[in-house]
Amino acid sequence: MNLLDITLILPLAAFALVLFLSGDAAKKAAIGFALIIFLVSLGLLGPTLAAPAAMNFESNVAWIDSPAIRYHTGIDGVSIWLILLTTLLTPISMLISWNYIKERVPQFYAYLLLLEFGLIGVFMSLDLFLFYVFWEVCLVPMFLLIGIYGHDRRIYAAVKFFLYTMAGSVLMLVAIVYIYGKAGGTFDYIQILAKLHNGQLHFEPAEQMWLFLAFFIAFAIKVPLFPLHTWLPDAHVEAPTAGSVMLAALMLKMGTYGILRFCLPMFPQAAYNARIPIITLAIIGIIYGALVALVQPNMKKLVAYSSVSHLGFVVLGLFTFDQAGVDGAVYQMIAHGVSTGALFMLVGFLYERNHSLEIKDYGGVATCAPYLSTVFLITTLASVGMPLLNNFVGEFLVLQGAARVNIWWAVFAGLGVILSACYMLWLYQRAFFGPVSHEVEHHVTDLTSREWVTLIPMIALMVWMGIYTQTFLPSISASNTHMLGQVQSKEIANAR
Amino acid sequence: MPANFMPSAAEYFRFAPEIILTIVGTLVMILEAMTGDRDKSSLGYVSLLGLAAAMAAAVAANNDPGLAFQSMIIVDGFATFFRVLVLGVGMLTILVSTNYLSEAKANSGDFYALILFSVVGQSLMACANELIMIFIGIEISSIASYILAGYLRDDRRNNESALKYFLMGSFATAFLLYGVAWIYGLTGSTNLGEIRTVLSHGTAPTAMVGISAALMLVGLAFKVSAAPFQVWAPDVYQGSSAPISAFMSAGPKAAAFAVMVRVFYTSFDSISNQWEPVFWIMSLATMVIGNFAALQQRNIKRMLAYSSIAHAGYVMVAVTSHSAVGTAAVMFYLASYCLMNIGAFAVVTWMARDGEKFVEVDDFSGLAQKQPFVTAILTVLILSLVGVPLTGGFFGKFLVFKAAIDSHLMWLAILGLLNSAVAAYYYLRVLVVMYFREPGASTVNLPPVAGTLRVAMLVTTLGTIALGIFPGLILGFATQSSTLGK
Numbered sequence: 001m002n003l004l005d006i007t008l009i010l011p012l013a014a015f016a017l018v019l020f021l022s023g024d025a026a027k028k029a030a031i032g033f034a035l036i037i038f039l040v041s042l043g044l045l046g047p048t049l050a051a052p053a054a055m056n057f058e059s060n061v062a063w064i065d066s067p068a069i070r071y072h073t074g075i076d077g078v079s080i081w082l083i084l085l086t087t088l089l090t091p092i093s094m095l096i097s098w099n100y101i102k103e104r105v106p107q108f109y110a111y112l113l114l115l116e117f118g119l120i121g122v123f124m125s126l127d128l129f130l131f132y133v134f135w136e137v138c139l140v141p142m143f144l145l146i147g148i149y150g151h152d153r154r155i156y157a158a159v160k161f162f163l164y165t166m167a168g169s170v171l172m173l174v175a176i177v178y179i180y181g182k183a184g185g186t187f188d189y190i191q192i193l194a195k196l197h198n199g200q201l202h203f204e205p206a207e208q209m210w211l212f213l214a215f216f217i218a219f220a221i222k223v224p225l226f227p228l229h230t231w232l233p234d235a236h237v238e239a240p241t242a243g244s245v246m247l248a249a250l251m252l253k254m255g256t257y258g259i260l261r262f263c264l265p266m267f268p269q270a271a272y273n274a275r276i277p278i279i280t281l282a283i284i285g286i287i288y289g290a291l292v293a294l295v296q297p298n299m300k301k302l303v304a305y306s307s308v309s310h311l312g313f314v315v316l317g318l319f320t321f322d323q324a325g326v327d328g329a330v331y332q333m334i335a336h337g338v339s340t341g342a343l344f345m346l347v348g349f350l351y352e353r354n355h356s357l358e359i360k361d362y363g364g365v366a367t368c369a370p371y372l373s374t375v376f377l378i379t380t381l382a383s384v385g386m387p388l389l390n391n392f393v394g395e396f397l398v399l400q401g402a403a404r405v406n407i408w409w410a411v412f413a414g415l416g417v418i419l420s421a422c423y424m425l426w427l428y429q430r431a432f433f434g435p436v437s438h439e440v441e442h443h444v445t446d447l448t449s450r451e452w453v454t455l456i457p458m459i460a461l462m463v464w465m466g467i468y469t470q471t472f473l474p475s476i477s478a479s480n481t482h483m484l485g486q487v488q489s490k491e492i493a494n495a496r
Numbered sequence: 497m498p499a500n501f502m503p504s505a506a507e508y509f510r511f512a513p514e515i516i517l518t519i520v521g522t523l524v525m526i527l528e529a530m531t532g533d534r535d536k537s538s539l540g541y542v543s544l545l546g547l548a549a550a551m552a553a554a555v556a557a558n559n560d561p562g563l564a565f566q567s568m569i570i571v572d573g574f575a576t577f578f579r580v581l582v583l584g585v586g587m588l589t590i591l592v593s594t595n596y597l598s599e600a601k602a603n604s605g606d607f608y609a610l611i612l613f614s615v616v617g618q619s620l621m622a623c624a625n626e627l628i629m630i631f632i633g634i635e636i637s638s639i640a641s642y643i644l645a646g647y648l649r650d651d652r653r654n655n656e657s658a659l660k661y662f663l664m665g666s667f668a669t670a671f672l673l674y675g676v677a678w679i680y681g682l683t684g685s686t687n688l689g690e691i692r693t694v695l696s697h698g699t700a701p702t703a704m705v706g707i708s709a710a711l712m713l714v715g716l717a718f719k720v721s722a723a724p725f726q727v728w729a730p731d732v733y734q735g736s737s738a739p740i741s742a743f744m745s746a747g748p749k750a751a752a753f754a755v756m757v758r759v760f761y762t763s764f765d766s767i768s769n770q771w772e773p774v775f776w777i778m779s780l781a782t783m784v785i786g787n788f789a790a791l792q793q794r795n796i797k798r799m800l801a802y803s804s805i806a807h808a809g810y811v812m813v814a815v816t817s818h819s820a821v822g823t824a825a826v827m828f829y830l831a832s833y834c835l836m837n838i839g840a841f842a843v844v845t846w847m848a849r850d851g852e853k854f855v856e857v858d859d860f861s862g863l864a865q866k867q868p869f870v871t872a873i874l875t876v877l878i879l880s881l882v883g884v885p886l887t888g889g890f891f892g893k894f895l896v897f898k899a900a901i902d903s904h905l906m907w908l909a910i911l912g913l914l915n916s917a918v919a920a921y922y923y924l925r926v927l928v929v930m931y932f933r934e935p936g937a938s939t940v941n942l943p944p945v946a947g948t949l950r951v952a953m954l955v956t957t958l959g960t961i962a963l964g965i966f967p968g969l970i971l972g973f974a975t976q977s978s979t980l981g982k
Contacts (some may be wrong), residue, residue: 063970064966064967064971064976065968065972066968066971066972067898104864104865125859132885133885133886136884136885136890137884137885137886139884140879140884143924143927144927144931147931147932148864148926148931148932154932155928155932158932159924159928159929161922162920162924163917163920163921163924166920167798167917168916169916170913170914170917171910171913171914171917173894173897173899173913174897174909174910174913177894177898177909178896178901178906180898181898181901181902182596340497366820395958
C-alpha cells in the first residue's frame with residue numbers, strides 16, 4: 001500500500017466515520033479529515049513531477065480472479081493535478097457550506113467525502129473495470145447532494161443528472177466487456193495498450209469506431225458536449241453551492257479526462273477519423289454556451305452555461321492531436337476547475353446574503369462589499385481569459401494548437417473568448433455597479449474570514465497558474481507527449 | 497435396468513436434504529397440533545434448524561456427487577448451488593415472516609410447514625435429473641405456494657391472489673406435463689441424459705421435438721414469470737402478504753431457472769439453434785415489459801413484482817447465451833437477486849404494518865429522517881437492483897451481459913443494458929421519496945425493527961455488498977459447476 005492508496009482509502013474511512021457522528025462534531029471531523037487528505041496528497045506531487053510521463057505510485061494486485069479484474073492504479077503528470085484539485089476543493093467545499101447547510105449535516109459532509117473517494121478513484125484507475133466502478137460510485141453522492149440540499153426543482157435535476165449519466169455509461173460497459181474478450185481476458189489498461197502496440201490486439205476500423213463511440217458518448221454526456229449538455233444547467237442551478245463547485249470543477253473533468261486517458265490512446269484511428277464532427281460540436285458548444293450565458297437572468301445558470309462554453313475548448317484541444325492543443329486542453333481543465341469553482345463559490349456567497357440568484361435583484365454590490373467585489377472581478381477576469389491569469393494559458397494553447405491544424409477552428413473558437421468577456425463583464429456591471437438598492441445594502445455584507453480562507457487559495461492558484469506555468473506545464477506536456485507518441489500511428493501521420 | 501432395486505446408502509445420503517426437510521415439516525405440523533394456543537414463534541425456530549440441517553446435508557452431499565435412485569436424482573455442483581440457494585431463501589423468508597405473522601395473529605405451525613414443503617419441492621427441482629421428478633418437484637413447490645399466497649384467509653386480496661395463482665399455475669404446469677408426454681413419446685425416455693442421447697442422433701422428427709420443447713418452456717416460463725407468461729405475477733405479488741411475495745419472487749423462480757438451464761442445456765442441447773432465437777425474443781420482451789410497466793406503478797409491491805419480471809429477463813439473457821459462462825452468470829445473478837429482492841420485501845413488510853396499509857411508494861416519504869437504519873438498508877438494496885457497482889446486483893448484471901457478449905449476442909446486451917438504465921428511473925423514485933421528501937402520515941409511529949426481521953435485513957444487505965466486493969465468494973464455485981453433470 002503506497003501513498004496513493006492511502007489517499008484513496010482515507011476519504012472512504014472518513015465517510016464511514018462521519019456518518020456515525022452528529023451535528024457539529026461531524027462537520028469538524030469531516031473538514032479535519034479533508035485537510036489531512038489534502039496534506040497527504042501533496043506528498044504525491046514530488047515523485048510524480050520527477051517522472052511525469054510514467055505511471056507513479058503504481059499498485060497492481062488482483063481484486064477478482066475470474067474475470068480478471070485488478071486493482072491497478074497509478075498517476076502521471078496529468079492525473080496528479082486532477083487528484084490535487086479534488087483533495088483541495090473538497091475541504092473548500094466543506095468550508096463554504098459551514099453555515100449554509102443546517103439540516104442533515106453529517107450526511108452532507110459524508111456524501112462529499114464519498115464523492116471525493118469516487119473522484120480520486122476515477123483519476124487513478126488503470127483498469128477499465130475499476131474505472132467504471134469509480135465512475136458510477138461518483139454518481140450516488142452527487143445525486144443525494146443535489147436532491148437533498150438543492151433548491152426548488154432539485155428532485156427533477158437530481159434524477160435527470162443520474163439518468164443521463166447512467167444511460168451513457170451502460171454503453172461504455174458494453175464496450176469494456178467487449179474489449180475484455182477481444183484482449184484475451186484483461187481489463188488492464190496498460191496491458192491493453194501494450195497489446196495494441198505489439199499487434200496482439202487489433203481492432204478493425206468499424207469495430208474501433210463503435211468502441212470509440214461507446215466510450216465517447218459516456219464521456220461527452222459528462223463533459224458535457226453540445227447537444228448532450230441539457231442536464232448541466234438544471235443540475236448546477238439546483239445543486240447547493242458545494243455541489244455546484246464539485247460538479248463544475250471536478251465531475252465535468254471526469255469526461256474530458258476519460259477522453260484523454262481512454263478514448264484517444266485506445267482508439268486513435270477512430271478518434272482521428274471522428275475529429276471533424278466532434279470539433280464541430282465542440283465549437284458549436286463554445287459559441288452556443290456563450291450566447292445562452294449572455295441572456296441568462298440567473299447568475300448560476302450563466303456560470304453553468306459558461307462551463308459548457310469553456311469545456312468546448314477542452315474538447316477542441318484534445319481532438320487537435322497537437323501537442324500544444326492537448327496541453328492547453330489539460331491546462332484548461334485545471335484552470336476551469338479553479339476559476340469556475342471560485343465563481344460558483346462567490347455566487348453562493350451572494351445567495352447566502354440576499355437569497356436570490358437573479359441578476360436583477362443585485363446592483364451596486366461594489367459599494368457595500370468592496371472586497372467581495374474585487375475578488376469577484378479577479379475571478380471574472382480569470383474566467384474571460386485575461387493574460388497573467390489561469391484560463392488565458394489554456395485557451396491560448398488550445399487556440400494555438402487548433403490554428404496549426406486548421407485556422408478556421410481557431411477563428412470560430414476565438415469568438416467564444418470574445419463572447420465570454422461580454423457575458424461576464426456585463427454580469428459584473430449589472431450586479432456590482434450601478435445604484436445600490438435598499439435590499440442589497442441591507443443584506444450584502446463583505447467577506448467573512450471563513451470565506452477569505454476558502455477564496456485565498458483559489459485566487460493564489462489563478463495567479464500562479466497564469467504567471468508561472470512552469471510549475472504545471474512541463475509535467476502535463478511530458479504526459480501528453482507520451483500519450484501522443486502512442487496515438488500517432490502511421491495512418492494518422494500519413495493523413496497529415 | 498439394474499437388477500438391484502434397493503438404493504444404496506450413498507443414494508440416500510445424496511437425497512438427505514429433502515428427507516430432512518420432509519421429516520421436520522411433518523414434525524412441525526404435529527407440534528402445531530400439540531402446542532395449542534401458545535406462541536408459535538418457536539416452531540419458526542424449529543423450521544430454521546431444519547433448513548440449516550438440510551443445508552448442511554446438501555453441502556455434505558456435494559462431497560460425493562453422483563446419481564441416485566435409478567438416475568432420477570443428480571447431485572452435482574449446480575444442484576448443490578441451487579439447493580443451498582432455495583434453502584437460504586426459505587430461512588430468510590421465515591426470518592421475515594415471524595413478526596409479521598404474530599402481528600396478523602396468524603402465527604401457526606402450518607405456515608412454517610408449508611414453507612418447508614415448498615422448499616422441498618424447489619430443492620427437488622434443483623437436483624432432478626428426470627422429467628417426472630421435475631414435474632413432481634414443481635407440483636410440491638407450487639401447491640404449497642398456492643396455499644401460502646392465500647394464507648391470511650380472511651383477507652380478500654390474499655384469496656384473490658391465491659385463486660389466480662392456482663388457476664394460472666395449474667394451467668401452466670399442464671402444458672409442462674403435456675410437453676413431457678410428447679417427449680416421452682418421441683424418445684421413449686424421461687431421463688434428461690437419455691433424451692439428450694436420442695435427440696443427438698437426429699432421428700426424432702425435429703418439428704415435434706421443437707413443439708414438445710416449446711410446451712415445456714411455457715410451463716417453465718410461467719414459473720419464472722418470463723414474457724408472455726408474466727401476467728399473473730404483479731397481481732399475485734400485490735395480493736399476497738409481503739413475506740410470501742418475497743418468498744415467491746425468489747425461491748420458486750430460482751428453482752425454475754435451474755430446471756430450465758438443466759433441461760435445455762442437457763436434453764435440448766442438440767436443437768439449440770431452434771430454441772436460442774425464442775429465448776432471445778423472450779428475454780428482451782421480458783426485460784422491456786417488466787421495466788416499462790414498473791415505471792407506471794405506485795404500489796411498491798407491484799413495482800417490485802414488475803422489477804422481478806425484468807430481472808427474470810436479465811437471467812434469460814444469460815440462459816440465451818448458452819455457454820458455461822452463461823450458466824455461471826445465471827447462478828450468480830439468481831443468488832444476488834434472491835438476496836436483494838427478499839431484503840427489499842423485508843423492508844416492505846416492516847413498512848406495511850397492520851393490514852398492509854402502507855404499501856405505496858410515497859409512503860416511504862422522508863424515511864431517511866425518521867429511520868436511518870432501514871433507509872440505509874433499502875438504499876443499498878435499491879442500488880443493487882439498479883446495478884450500481886460494489887453491489888451484488890451490479891456484478892450479476894455484469895456477468896450476465898458479459899456472457900451475452902462472449903456469445904456474440906451484442907444487440908441483446910446493448911438493449912438489455914439500456915433497459916437497466918430505464919429501470920434506474922423507477923428505482924430512483926424510491927430513493928427520491930425516502931431522501932428528498934418530507935415525512936408524511938405513513939412515517940408516524942414507525943414500529944421498531946423486530947429481532948428476526950432485523951437479522952433478515954442485515955443478512956441480505958451485507959450479503960449484497962459482499963457479493964459486490966468479493967464476487968469470488970460464490971463465483972468460483974459457480975464457474976466450476978457451470979458445466980453441469982451431463
